Amino acid sequence: MKKLIVILVVLALLAAVIAAVVLKKPAEPPARAGTVVTSFYPVWLIALNLTDGIENLTVRNLAAPSVGCLHDYQLQPADMKLLTGADALLVNGAGMEAFLPEITRAFPDLPVIAASEGIDLLAEGDAVQIGEAEGEEVNSHIWLDPARAIRMAENLANGLMKLLPGSRSTIAENLEKYSMRLAALDAKIREGLRDLPSRDIVTFHEAFPYFAASYGLHVVAVVNKEPGEVLTPTQMGTLAAEISRLGNPPLFIEPQYTDLSARTLAQETGASVFMLDPVVTGPEENVPLDYYETAMLKNMDTLIEALSGPGRPQ
Ligand SMILES: [Zn+2]
Numbered sequence: 001m002k003k004l005i006v007i008l009v010v011l012a013l014l015a016a017v018i019a020a021v022v023l024k025k026p027a028e029p030p031a032r033a034g035t036v037v038t039s040f041y042p043v044w045l046i047a048l049n050l051t052d053g054i055e056n057l058t059v060r061n062l063a064a065p066s067v068g069c070l071h072d073y074q075l076q077p078a079d080m081k082l083l084t085g086a087d088a089l090l091v092n093g094a095g096m097e098a099f100l101p102e103i104t105r106a107f108p109d110l111p112v113i114a115a116s117e118g119i120d121l122l123a124e125g126d127a128v129q130i131g132e133a134e135g136e137e138v139n140s141h142i143w144l145d146p147a148r149a150i151r152m153a154e155n156l157a158n159g160l161m162k163l164l165p166g167s168r169s170t171i172a173e174n175l176e177k178y179s180m181r182l183a184a185l186d187a188k189i190r191e192g193l194r195d196l197p198s199r200d201i202v203t204f205h206e207a208f209p210y211f212a213a214s215y216g217l218h219v220v221a222v223v224n225k226e227p228g229e230v231l232t233p234t235q236m237g238t239l240a241a242e243i244s245r246l247g248n249p250p251l252f253i254e255p256q257y258t259d260l261s262a263r264t265l266a267q268e269t270g271a272s273v274f275m276l277d278p279v280v281t282g283p284e285e286n287v288p289l290d291y292y293e294t295a296m297l298k299n300m301d302t303l304i305e306a307l308s309g310p311g312r313p314q
Pocket of ligand 1: 071
């Protein structure tokens with residue numbers, strides 16, 4: 001009887017060892033070639049940071065990086081082709097990707113990870129609006145607030161860890177490093193913009209309300225124009241009057257948007273024109289992982305120059 005028990009115990013142990021060997025594989029899936037697709041440049045930059053060091057994984061950007069903000073973006077055949085081989089789509093959310101229903105219809109099984117999940121959103125601002133607003137209920141430019149960018153990175157990291165369980169620890173380490181860098185960026189901008197004598201700005205695209213809210217700036221007027229579109233003479237007149245009424249705050253154009261109206265406006269009102277980068281475009285190859293930070297610090301320097309300059313009328 002004792003012998004039988006010993007044999008049974010040995011058999012049970014053997015079975016456990018065999019089961020452990022057999023089951024080991026699915027518990028820790030082997031690295032395989034994969035493709036993660038992002039919707040536009042800011043999400044691409046975060047994804048590149050989170051997946052740094054993961055072998056066999058490609059992070060591709062849906063819209064060409066030169067496209068900029070996705071307002072009114074129409075999906076291209078190349079986008080659909082790219083999504084055919086994708087393991088997941090990473091998006092900004094908060095209404096930025098108006099084309100999302102089209103993608104989920106075409107690829108019902110494709111996991112979509114939204115960076116904006118659970119993040120406090122601002123309604124379209126109370127600034128004077130010139131031109132037609134984008135028609136969105138909430139402002140979707142959340143990445144321009146570094147504190148919210150940390151939350152975006154956390155959301156994307158959570159989704160990526162579920163998608164790539166074999167790379168969990170790498171993604172977690174990358175998230176920790178990136179969050180610390182973004183927190184340092186936030187502190188630096190807060191310090192840099194703390195004591196500015198004036199805080200009113202006029203922008204040519206409603207990209208900066210989150211940034212302004214975070215650092216105590218006031219977007220007093222927004223000129224809503226599509227890239228390449230110029231103001232009508234009537235709009236120009238209205239805007240010039242508003243700018244004068246507001247005490248000639250500096251005008252901030254963006255590299256992706258036309259500066260024609262701004263230059264004319266500056267001539268008419270005497271307001272100065274500066275450039276702020278919403279970081280929706282940038283290098284497409286060998287992207288420095290700290291590109292967002294560099295661009296945001298440049299924005300900070302521009303704001304300091306514009307809002308503390310001696311030539312500014314009070
Ligand atoms: Zn935009």
